[in-house]
Amino acid sequence: MSALPAGFYARTTVAVARELLGHRLVSTVGGRRCAVRIVETEAYVGPDDPACHAYAWHRSARNEVMYGRPGLLYVYFTYGMHWCANIVTERSGYPAAVLLRGGEPVEGVEVMRRRRRGVPDEEIASGPAKLAQALGITGALDGHSVTRPPLWVEAGEPVGPRRRAAARRVGVRRGATDRLRFYERGSRHVSRPRDSRG
DNA sequence: CTTGAGATGTTT
DNA sequence: AACATCTCAAGA
Numbered sequence: 001m002s003a004l005p006a007g008f009y010a011r012t013t014v015a016v017a018r019e020l021l022g023h024r025l026v027s028t029v030g031g032r033r034c035a036v037r038i039v040e041t042e043a044y045v046g047p048d049d050p051a052c053h054a055y056a057w058h059r060s061a062r063n064e065v066m067y068g069r070p071g072l073l074y075v076y077f078t079y080g081m082h083w084c085a086n087i088v089t090e091r092s093g094y095p096a097a098v099l100l101r102g103g104e105p106v107e108g109v110e111v112m113r114r115r116r117r118g119v120p121d122e123e124i125a126s127g128p129a130k131l132a133q134a135l136g137i138t139g140a141l142d143g144h145s146v147t148r149p150p151l152w153v154e155a156g157e158p159v160g161p162r163r164r165a166a167a168r169r170v171g172v173r174r175g176a177t178d179r180l181r182f183y184e185r186g187s188r189h190v191s192r193p194r195d196s197r198g
Numbered sequence: 199c200t201t202g203a204g205a206t207g208t209t210t
Numbered sequence: 211a212a213c214a215t216c217t218c219a220a221g222a
Contacts, residue, residue, distance in 0.1 A: 042214070051214070062209075079215050080206030086214090099214060119217095129215050171214050191215095 001026075003152040006145070009070035013089040013096040017043040017182050020087075021159035025103060028150040029136035034111040036103025036125050036134065037156060040183040040190040042169050044086070046096035050174030054095030065143045066095035073151065075132070075142040082129035085137045087146055087153075101128045101170070101181070103135075104189040127191040159184050 004023065009016055018041075026035040044052040053063040053076070065074045066088055074086040074097050086097035103125035105112055112134040116124045125131035132138070137151065146152050163186075166179040170191060183190045 044214075053214080058210095060209080076214085077208070078213060080208070080213095082206095082215050084214065101214085127215070169214070173212090 001149075001152070002155055003147045004155055006069065006071035006147050008153075009087055009089050009146075010091060011089065013043045013045045013098060014180065016087070016089045017041040017098045017180070018164060019158060020098060020100075020153070021164060021182060021184055023156040023158070024106065024154040025100065025131075025135065026107070026152055026154050027135040027137070029141075030111075032108060032111045034108025034135065035106050035154070036112075036131065036189075037106050038100065038102070038153075039104050039159075039187040040102025040126075040181070042099040042101055042182070043180040044097050044099060045180065046090065046094060049096075049178075051169060051172040051176070051178075052096065055174075057095070059095070063095065066097055067093055068143065069145075071145055071147055073137075073141050073144045073146055075137060075139050077139060078129075083132040083138050084128040085132050085135075085141070099128055100131055102126050102183060102187070102190040103131050104187065105134070122188045124189075126189050130191075 024035045047057045054066050069092050072088040086099045088097050090096045112124050125134045165185045167181045169181045
């Protein structure tokens with residue numbers, strides 16, 4: 001088990017969001033191992049980002065983990081039924097994170113099929129809440145370090161710059177024009193195949 | 199393939 | 211009232 005070191009996340013949020021593509025997110029939640037190859041992320045770059053939960057240094061019980069160490073998991077509950085998972089970036093005290101938006105199942109696919117009953121493999125983790133569900137991520141993991149079990153990132157084959165695409169973030173109004181969504185070109189495991197505008 | 203509505207609870 | 215979403219049903 002060679003987890004990426006916490007230092008990987010102690011860099012600019014955009015760099016982390018880009019370079020996370022291709023690495024593996026591994027889960028042993030519930031005792032069964034499964035993993036996805038990360039193919040889609042979004043950067044929430046901090047207090048100056050209107051779409052960020054910590055915009056203008058907003059701080060609350062929900063986003064407290066964003067103010068912690070890089071490499072911690074920030075899990076939040078949204079739309080009354082979905083969990084979404086981020087990895088905290090930058091330095092301690094500076095609230096920024098990368099949202100994990102899309103993954104390609106590469107290990108323990110049966111486990112994920114059970115959690116995502118009835119959906120084709122392309123849709124097992126093609127969206128932030130789908131990915132969280134597939135890997136068994138809930139609020140119980142809020143604040144967990146992604147350098148160790150039961151959820152961590154393992155080094156994989158990075159997706160090179162030519163095979164990466166940048167697009168507008170999904171589902172945000174403020175800060176909607178920024179191209180802070182990154183995904184692997186041509187992947188069938190991203191939440192949306194193309195950006196609706198530029 | 200596309201679009202639109204409803205589910206459902208927390209945060210502002 | 212909005213929300214970093216998803217699923218299903220209906221239509222083209």
